[in-house]
Amino acid sequence: MSSQIKQVDIAIIGTGTSGMGAYREARKVTDSIALIEGGEYGTTCARVGCMPSKLLIAPAEARHRAEVYEQFGLQGAIPEVDGSKVMQRVRDERDRFVSFVNEDVAEFDAKHKIKAYAKFVDDHTLALSNGDTIKADRIIIATGSRHNIPAFFNGAEDRLITNDDVFEWNELPKAVAVFGAGVIGLELGQALHRLGVNVHLFGAGDSVGPLSDPEVKNYALKTFKQEFSFHSSGEVKEIKRVNEGVQITFKSTPDADITIETFDYLLAATGRRANVDNIGLENTNLALDKRGVPLYNPLSMQCGDSHIFIAGDANADIPLLHEASDEGRLAGENAGRYPSVYRRARKVPLGVVFSDPQIATVGKSYRELDESGVDFAIGSVSFENQGRSRVMLVNKGLMRLYGDKDTGILLGGEMIGPGQEHLAHLLAWTIQMRMTVEDILQLPFYHPVIEEGLRTALRGLLQAMGMGPQPPLNCIDCGPGA
């Protein structure tokens, strides 16, 4: 068949979370849409991201939990890990989640959907990998991101893998070297370790997840190092494919002796890069930043004052699912109303790492505040003696909250500890409502709950801002171990 040229009001490049959100909004104002997908439908989140990673973490946590039962006085064997069944469930449930996304895509109008990779030829024209051409009044870039793998890892040859490969395993391997102590490395590395895989986690510069608060970061480093081999500031000398797998020659710390270990795989979790380097942006008039990402307004998703919008991981700013979804809808809404574009306030930053203990960041980070010159105070709580946490034997963690000394408003926090996915939401909601620490302390706190630890940090913060008394040492009136 000869190649075709199609004219549409709105073209959306990418049918992941942000592209689908954009489509739903665009669909409200026009029936002239090209929704383009080069890879598989199903979204990164459901296929190889949020969902399969949490499916792997769940059995790992269940097994690990059994190890503390003895401390409760409960005797009995710790369950054996059946790697094949664990991975079967990961894949089955993953497929179920993907099927829900695919059902949604199937509902989209067939005449809008195009299976091909798109590339800009000029500001209004896209060349498709199937030979066709799309001419569009407005265009949304929603192309997501991909793994960023240092060339140094190529020594692992066919044993170099990413998270995409992990979720296809039929069995658990014996040993894996995980590179990158960011979000993916921590989540997958710890889960594999807890499922009986010999894991070594190789970090860089003592960084751990998204943490910037030195005290919380040090607590996290100490905690994870107590559990598994974590070389947070190691030096890797050589990565070599050998008969048995991948041989890694490294120093665990700059002063340590050389160690040589062999692993089945090298799992690269060293960050992701936006899919904007391969879509012909050089053929457009868009101004790019030094990473090659178009300059855009994060309140409208508009690139400059052009008819092009960018959403989700593609803009490399906040590569998280809920942000991709919000950004996609905003880009779709504004592409629909262009040239009259609206700005929308963004939600308070919120990030959760599903490690154990969980790590969370909310609002302004320690680094941002430190560099901004804002006069801020810090309140903290250790979860080691927190009542409910001790009862449940989950008493590990440290939370640090930041407040504005002039206004008493809660600004943000960084934390590691039990149930932080929930505490972080409470904090994000109160920050978004611009509540003062004093007002938050008027809200109800039950007893005995982990939220009482949050209250201790808030009380300390109120005092540190010079706006409240020294919190009582053991606060017996508010419940023992609060």
Ligand SMILES: Cc1cc2nc3c(=O)[nH]c(=O)nc-3n(C[C@H](O)[C@H](O)[C@H](O)COP(=O)(O)OP(=O)(O)OC[C@H]3O[C@@H](n4cnc5c(N)ncnc54)[C@H](O)[C@@H]3O)c2cc1C
């Ligand atoms: C292992 C892992 C775990 C994660 N866990 C979490 C989590 O727990 N919580 C959380 O909030 N976030 C998590 N994330 C991040 C989250 O998955 C992403 O932020 C989100 O999926 C991004 O959505 P998106 O729409 O920008 O991109 P995607 O869903 O990747 O969609 C982009 C689409 O564009 C297509 N495409 C690319 N280039 C072209 C082209 N030229 N032409 C046509 N189509 C193209 C791609 O094939 C893809 O389908 C995780 C990510 C990973 C990798």
Ligand SMILES: NC(=O)c1ccc[n+]([C@@H]2O[C@H](COP(=O)([O-])OP(=O)(O)OC[C@H]3O[C@@H](n4cnc5c(N)ncnc54)[C@H](O)[C@@H]3O)[C@@H](O)[C@H]2O)c1
């Ligand atoms: N729970 C969640 O919300 C969740 C889970 C997984 C992924 N994600 C998203 O996916 C994105 C990508 O995750 P990621 O973990 O790949 O990236 P990341 O940016 O979180 O971490 C990458 C880490 O790799 C380290 N690194 C880089 N080069 C290295 C090298 N040569 N050797 C050792 N370490 C090296 C960096 O210092 C950094 O700590 C995250 O930013 C996050 O937005 C979110």
